[in-house]
Amino acid sequence: MKRPVVATLILLGSLLLPLTASASEIRAFVTDFSVSSPESGELRTALRRLLASRLAGDGISTVDAASEADVIVSGSYTQLGKVFSLDAVAKTATGRQISSAFEQGDSPDGLIPAVGTLSAKLRGEIVKRYPALEQPQRTVTPPAPAAAPAPAPAVAPAPAPVTLPAPLAAEKASSSEIVRQEKTPGKTSQRIAGAYSSLAPAGQDRFVMGEGRILHLYRQGATPALLAETKLPPRQKILGVDTLTTEPGGRALAFASIIDGETPASRIYVLENDQLKLLQENLPYLFRGIALAGGPKRLFAQQMGTGDDFYGDVYEASYLDGKLQLKNPIKMPRFANIFNFNTFRDQSGNSFITAFSDSGYLVIYTDKGEEIWRTSDKFGGSETYFQRSDRDNERITGTPFRTRFIDQRITVTDSGEILVPQNGGFFVLGNSRSYSNYSVVSLAWNGSSLEERWRTKQSQNYLADYFYQPASKELVLLEVVQRGGIFNRGGSAIRVIRAE
Secondary structure (H helix, E strand, O other): OOHHHHHHHHHHHHHHOOOOOOOOOEEEEEOOOEEEOOOHHHHHHHHHHHHHHHHOEOOEEEOOOHHHOOEEEEEEEEEEOOEEEEEEEEEEOOOOEEEEEEEEEOOHHHHHHHHHHHHHHHHHHHHHHHHHHHHHHOOEOOOOOOOOOOOOOOOOOOOOOEOOOHHHHHHHHHHOOOEOOOOOOOEEOOOEEOOOOEEEEOOOOEEEEEEOOEEEEEEOOOOOEEEEEEEOOOOEEEEEEEEEEOOOOOOEEEEEEEEEOOEEOEEEEEEEOOEEEEEEEEEOOEEEEEOHHHOOOEEEEEEOOOOOOOEEEEEEEEEEOOEEEEEEEEOOOOOOOOOOEEEEEOOOOOEEEEEEOOOOEEEEEEOOOOEEEEEEEEOEOOOOEEEEEOHHHHHHHOOOEEEEEOOOOOEEOOOOOEEEEEEEOOEEEOOEEEOOEEEEEEEEEOOOOEEEEEEOOOEOOEEEEEEEEOOOOEEEEEEEEEOOOOOOOOEEEEEEEEOO
């Protein structure tokens, strides 16, 4: 980056940086950026000042020392050729993460608008989540000494609060996790060539998997056997796959959610004689098989809009007499879409909707769509995405496209447990995501919030997709054990474990 741009950033940051802080506001401290650039010395300070100036306002003020702050914001700037990425994380003084965000651009001219957009994303999450997350438990008062203390004066000074350092806070949080002791280690298949992104059952011993623009049919076993595959046109990409058994006849149908450029072009296949036979194509819907409130699994569909990635109600779908039929619309609350929602009932029979927010928090809504609770930790996490044109925001984002990631499934069992994956070891550079480990977590509604019941031991792989088998109470997990590259397809494995 040229020196005039750096000088401009420094000047703007110096002029706009707030000098005072209100006691009622959340106090934020912005650290120097980590910068991969020839002029990192000047740029790291310039970016810090500019982000601090844009972050202030709407309940947040910035301070000059970390010791005075409620929230610590750290960021990094990565430049590869002309393309850059701004990444930032906001944490409480005890080290608990509140929010993370990134912005990218393809020229230095888009850097200042990107900082503005980045700060707006961080500010919204900090103001929303910090009070409930940290204030009630922000400090720990030291216990009294074992020996009897000397008589106190009439007015004794209160002991100074001790702030938990980040490593201790993280250790304390992890110690409260309920890690399930596996009765058996489960069953894991041999390595399957290809980094697959979607999985669905296809009868007792078969399953369908999606890989890029190829749909595969496998027979289960210690070494899964490939039975059939079908390739899509070059512009198309599989976003997800689900299966359903039709009545009468009992045929197994596979519904592949496909994006063609920016438009849905989904397909329906019938599984006959270990083959995938195409029944219908270019359908303007996205599909998902969901067992609402732990009931029987049904197929649902939703459209995409011209400007909205997910448009309108979610409909129950069926395929009869050679036609796709839609009925029983479900109105989606904020954040919810065909890929990321489910319903559950409490002990009194009241119905609720749960969905992932855009940032990965699990949100609980009433059946009227009113948000009543959300988790403090992020769940889900997916590397599968599609892109759509976003020219209206190009000046702000620095890119003519927006990227939308497909959320993980939320499973509700017949006993009311909510099962969600939690991919971790997250790395992001712009729109590129990479997860390196995961657990599956069981949560239960206690009438006011979700409580964790258990979680599986952490696996050192990325969980791409999964499904739940209610009859055997098992989870069938699609793990990516090696990502694909220029010279290889990568590798995957199927893991089966108990879900109780």
